[in-house]
Amino acid sequence: MLIQNTTSSLIDTLRDRRQRLATLIDFPAILWSGSRRSRNYPANNFPYRASSHFLYFAGLPLSDVAILLEAGKLELFMDDPQPNSALWHGEMSRREEIAQIIGADAARPMSELELVVEGVATIAVQDAATWTQQSQLLNRWVLPQNPPQGRDLELAKAIISLRLIHDDDALAELRKAAAVTVEAHKAGMMATTNAKIEAEVRAAMERVIIAHNMTTSYNSIVTVHGEVLHNEQYHHPLQLGDLLLADVGAETSRGWAADVTRTWPVSGEFSSTQRDIYHVVLAAHDACIAKIRPGVEYQDIHLLACTTIALGLRDLGILQGNPQDLVEMDAHALFFPHGIGHLVGLDVHDMEDLGDFAGYEAGRQRSDRFGWSYLRLNRPLRPGMLVTIEPGFYQVPAILNDVNLRSKYQDVVNWDRLAQFADVRGIRIEDDVLVTTEGSEVLTIWLPTDASAVEELVRKS
Amino acid sequence: MLIQNTTSSLIDTLRDRRQRLATLIDFPAILWSGSRRSRNYPANNFPYRASSHFLYFAGLPLSDVAILLEAGKLELFMDDPQPNSALWHGEMSRREEIAQIIGADAARPMSELELVVEGVATIAVQDAATWTQQSQLLNRWVLPQNPPQGRDLELAKAIISLRLIHDDDALAELRKAAAVTVEAHKAGMMATTNAKIEAEVRAAMERVIIAHNMTTSYNSIVTVHGEVLHNEQYHHPLQLGDLLLADVGAETSRGWAADVTRTWPVSGEFSSTQRDIYHVVLAAHDACIAKIRPGVEYQDIHLLACTTIALGLRDLGILQGNPQDLVEMDAHALFFPHGIGHLVGLDVHDMEDLGDFAGYEAGRQRSDRFGWSYLRLNRPLRPGMLVTIEPGFYQVPAILNDVNLRSKYQDVVNWDRLAQFADVRGIRIEDDVLVTTEGSEVLTIWLPTDASAVEELVRKS
Numbered sequence: 001m002l003i004q005n006t007t008s009s010l011i012d013t014l015r016d017r018r019q020r021l022a023t024l025i026d027f028p029a030i031l032w033s034g035s036r037r038s039r040n041y042p043a044n045n046f047p048y049r050a051s052s053h054f055l056y057f058a059g060l061p062l063s064d065v066a067i068l069l070e071a072g073k074l075e076l077f078m079d080d081p082q083p084n085s086a087l088w089h090g091e092m093s094r095r096e097e098i099a100q101i102i103g104a105d106a107a108r109p110m111s112e113l114e115l116v117v118e119g120v121a122t123i124a125v126q127d128a129a130t131w132t133q134q135s136q137l138l139n140r141w142v143l144p145q146n147p148p149q150g151r152d153l154e155l156a157k158a159i160i161s162l163r164l165i166h167d168d169d170a171l172a173e174l175r176k177a178a179a180v181t182v183e184a185h186k187a188g189m190m191a192t193t194n195a196k197i198e199a200e201v202r203a204a205m206e207r208v209i210i211a212h213n214m215t216t217s218y219n220s221i222v223t224v225h226g227e228v229l230h231n232e233q234y235h236h237p238l239q240l241g242d243l244l245l246a247d248v249g250a251e252t253s254r255g256w257a258a259d260v261t262r263t264w265p266v267s268g269e270f271s272s273t274q275r276d277i278y279h280v281v282l283a284a285h286d287a288c289i290a291k292i293r294p295g296v297e298y299q300d301i302h303l304l305a306c307t308t309i310a311l312g313l314r315d316l317g318i319l320q321g322n323p324q325d326l327v328e329m330d331a332h333a334l335f336f337p338h339g340i341g342h343l344v345g346l347d348v349h350d351m352e353d354l355g356d357f358a359g360y361e362a363g364r365q366r367s368d369r370f371g372w373s374y375l376r377l378n379r380p381l382r383p384g385m386l387v388t389i390e391p392g393f394y395q396v397p398a399i400l401n402d403v404n405l406r407s408k409y410q411d412v413v414n415w416d417r418l419a420q421f422a423d424v425r426g427i428r429i430e431d432d433v434l435v436t437t438e439g440s441e442v443l444t445i446w447l448p449t450d451a452s453a454v455e456e457l458v459r460k461s
Numbered sequence: 462m463l464i465q466n467t468t469s470s471l472i473d474t475l476r477d478r479r480q481r482l483a484t485l486i487d488f489p490a491i492l493w494s495g496s497r498r499s500r501n502y503p504a505n506n507f508p509y510r511a512s513s514h515f516l517y518f519a520g521l522p523l524s525d526v527a528i529l530l531e532a533g534k535l536e537l538f539m540d541d542p543q544p545n546s547a548l549w550h551g552e553m554s555r556r557e558e559i560a561q562i563i564g565a566d567a568a569r570p571m572s573e574l575e576l577v578v579e580g581v582a583t584i585a586v587q588d589a590a591t592w593t594q595q596s597q598l599l600n601r602w603v604l605p606q607n608p609p610q611g612r613d614l615e616l617a618k619a620i621i622s623l624r625l626i627h628d629d630d631a632l633a634e635l636r637k638a639a640a641v642t643v644e645a646h647k648a649g650m651m652a653t654t655n656a657k658i659e660a661e662v663r664a665a666m667e668r669v670i671i672a673h674n675m676t677t678s679y680n681s682i683v684t685v686h687g688e689v690l691h692n693e694q695y696h697h698p699l700q701l702g703d704l705l706l707a708d709v710g711a712e713t714s715r716g717w718a719a720d721v722t723r724t725w726p727v728s729g730e731f732s733s734t735q736r737d738i739y740h741v742v743l744a745a746h747d748a749c750i751a752k753i754r755p756g757v758e759y760q761d762i763h764l765l766a767c768t769t770i771a772l773g774l775r776d777l778g779i780l781q782g783n784p785q786d787l788v789e790m791d792a793h794a795l796f797f798p799h800g801i802g803h804l805v806g807l808d809v810h811d812m813e814d815l816g817d818f819a820g821y822e823a824g825r826q827r828s829d830r831f832g833w834s835y836l837r838l839n840r841p842l843r844p845g846m847l848v849t850i851e852p853g854f855y856q857v858p859a860i861l862n863d864v865n866l867r868s869k870y871q872d873v874v875n876w877d878r879l880a881q882f883a884d885v886r887g888i889r890i891e892d893d894v895l896v897t898t899e900g901s902e903v904l905t906i907w908l909p910t911d912a913s914a915v916e917e918l919v920r921k922s
Contacts (some may be wrong), residue, residue: 040512040807040808042813089691090692091858091859127589184667203668230549232550346503350507
């Protein structure tokens with residue numbers, strides 16, 4: 001890769017990040033970029049994705065390199081390209097050029113990495129070639145599936161405290177990802193009435209992302225079976241009565257993500273039952289966003305979503321009883337089994353490679369309660385955090401046909417009334433919301449949530 | 462994954478393949494599917510791709526399973542989905558269903574795989590989770606970077622002899638991939654005049670592939686810098702005098718690939734120098750395809766491409782001398798440094814995971830000669846083989862500015878004349894050609910190669 005189009009502000013950003021890291025740890029750290037992963041044979045690789053922790057401090061999607069961070073300084077370890085690589089991959093930037101672009105304090109060949117491993121902390125990278133190298137060089141197991149320990153854990157906690165709060169450079173990238181994602185969703189809506197299968201809508205959406213020289217930040221979900229939460233099939237035909245759920249996000253070339261979901265009617269018009277449930281989900285979405293401000297506990301946002309959904313479903317006659325009681329007995333989770341959202345940053349579930357260390361405030365642990373076990377974030381909100389708000393309603397056969405759940409919730413669900421909503425298999429509405437000192441800012445505000453506005457876009461094709 | 466839309470012909474195809482394998486080896490083989498690879502954190506995976514050898518005998522892109530092939534029988538080893546996977550991934554097909562769809566003779570849990578490992582051969586899968594499992598279970602190193610040995614080598618050779626010659630099911634899939642690839646290239650041509658950067662053309666092409674619920678069979682090359690052979694950057698602006706080189710192919714859901722390149726003028730009109738070189742490359746393309754028939758040595762096709770290019774460049778005054786002499790001294794390789802093509806099948810460089818065992822006839826080895834070292838196929842052609850024919854012309858700075866090469870070829874290149882062709886950085890024309898009993902059939906025939914027809918498509922946008 002020949003690196004282009006970078007500015008001195010990147011150098012300043014990276015210096016600031018490592019200097020802040022230096023105030024949190026008093027030992028050196030080495031972060032590896034990661035390596036390309038072969039798909040079906042060695043020369044056929046998946047599109048390269050550098051490690052997010054590396055990207056945070058190195059700024060560029062380099063591969064097969066490492067950086068040493070110590071006392072606010074950065075040393076780049078990188079080999080110059082092989083002689084014949086120019087034929088296949090073009091003129092590659094050399095070590096010294098890269099060092100200059102990212103403002104490294106030194107640049108050395110990879111072979112010298114072994115000279116600086118004394119007492120360093122690291123974080124495991126996902127690919128085996130790299131974690132093998134990490135383990136060999138540090139002479140201890142560094143495995144992505146093992147929770148970090150000792151200095152590695154101290155390093156992880158320090159990096160989490162930095163990455164939780166997005167700086168200006170991060171926000172600029174996150175806004176770019178959000179803007180392209182909004183355009184992708186609009187394109188998806190406008191492609192629907194001419195599409196025969198889900199894949200065609202997905203294609204219209206990803207076209208926008210690819211055209212902006214970005215990638216998807218996760219495998220797109222574009223499905224008429226929204227009740228399958230992470231559906232990655234796209235072959236189903238679109239039928240006039242269907243709702244189409246699209247959970248699609250862009251990622252910038254430097255790795256920053258967006259994560260947005262909309263649900264729209266294939267026909268361009270919600271049925272009355274679909275509109276009713278859509279409004280319940282939208283009410284939860286709006287209420288949660290309105291509540292976001294510094295100091296608010298994210299679990300209270302989740303609770304608000306549960307209560308709003310329970311209330312809405314009670315008003316529609318699907319649930320029976322007092323909304324607070326319904327939520328207390330987890331009845332909402334029959335239809336809203338996942339969490340209200342998660343952190344977004346360089347990862348679409350930001351720093352989830354570290355398990356719950358990033359998502360959960362120290363001392364807190366995941367609940368195993370139905371309706372709470374999938375909550376990925378449980379911290380007080382602080383300015384600079386970016387979170388998703390993504391309430392949903394799903395009729396998941398595996399839940400609603402579960403004998404134990406059916407018997408437990410026999411009396412609080414009006415099953416006959418529910419049967420009238422059979423054309424609502426899955427609805428989710430998801431935006432990316434920045435916590436600000438004043439409250440919040442929806443980065444994806446330009447994509448309508450209003451049912452009529454959504455219908456209008458679908459009919460625009 | 463819930464498996465759908467399969468037919469009894471798949472069962473027959475798979476049975477035929479394993480029965481033919483049984484005539485070639487007299488020991489059991491286990492083929493692993495492979496596992497999903499995490500991208501930046503464990504729950505964020507690259508799109509799954511099963512091992513090609515597995516796909517050949519199992520037919521479906523299953524993950525985390527293995528098949529035992531012995532004496533024409535197939536036993537499926539697979540665990541049923543975890544209880545809560547239905548929430549996230551939908552109803553998954555169970556072991557017995559899958560076994561029925563692929564016509565397995567038995568279906569057993571993965572835990573029983575260890576009972577059948579005695580004396581089995583295997584082929585290493587690319588992902589570390591799987592090759593670790595292979596190595597542990599077979600109690601020996603099974604690594605993708607190690608050439609197969611012993612029984613593994615016998616198995617590899619037997620599979621190669623089957624996969625070299627495509628059966629009807631394979632051809633049906635390869636034709637599907639070719640047809641969608643043709644449409645993608647047409648879309649790319651027609652998107653060019655409205656595009657500002659390469660990424661926009663790539664997006665228009667990949668949109669077609671995604672809309673057909675396929676994937677790209679390799680990372681697309683869509684570039685105004687065609688002189689970088691495996692360019693994976695898409696940020697360059699399109700300028701009116703540029704040629705755009707697009708090497709983009711589709712892969713069906715069952716893994717069968719296409720591989721096509723076209724080069725077209727951004728403006729919709731080749732300059733006279735671009736047209737001249739285009740015709741040289743096209744002459745090589747057409748001559749090579751005309752020569753394809755059973756019994757012909759593929760290296761002679763390569764030689765024909767070299768000679769045709771040398772002749773064409775001589776006629777344009779770029780090279781000086783007798784074409785045969787020029788080729789003998791590798792002067793053509795200054796502008797055509799790669800091979801004329803390769804096998805295509807489940808892999809776009811088919812079976813390249815086995816090094817040159819598939820591409821090179823037993824007893825033959827890669828030459829290290831300039832212009833021959835990148836020839837990936839060196840076998841006599843046989844009916845049922847699918848190969849690419851992809852001659853090209855490139856002005857690669859790393860070659861043309863090489864001091865040694867410049868001095869060696871000082872007298873046979875008219876450097877002043879060459880300078881007049883500065884607006885031709887890279888041209889490649891590539892089609893997928895099936896060897897038939899009568900001669901050949903171009904699977905991608907519907908995509909024009911004629912310069913005027915290409916111009917017309919570009920101007921159609």
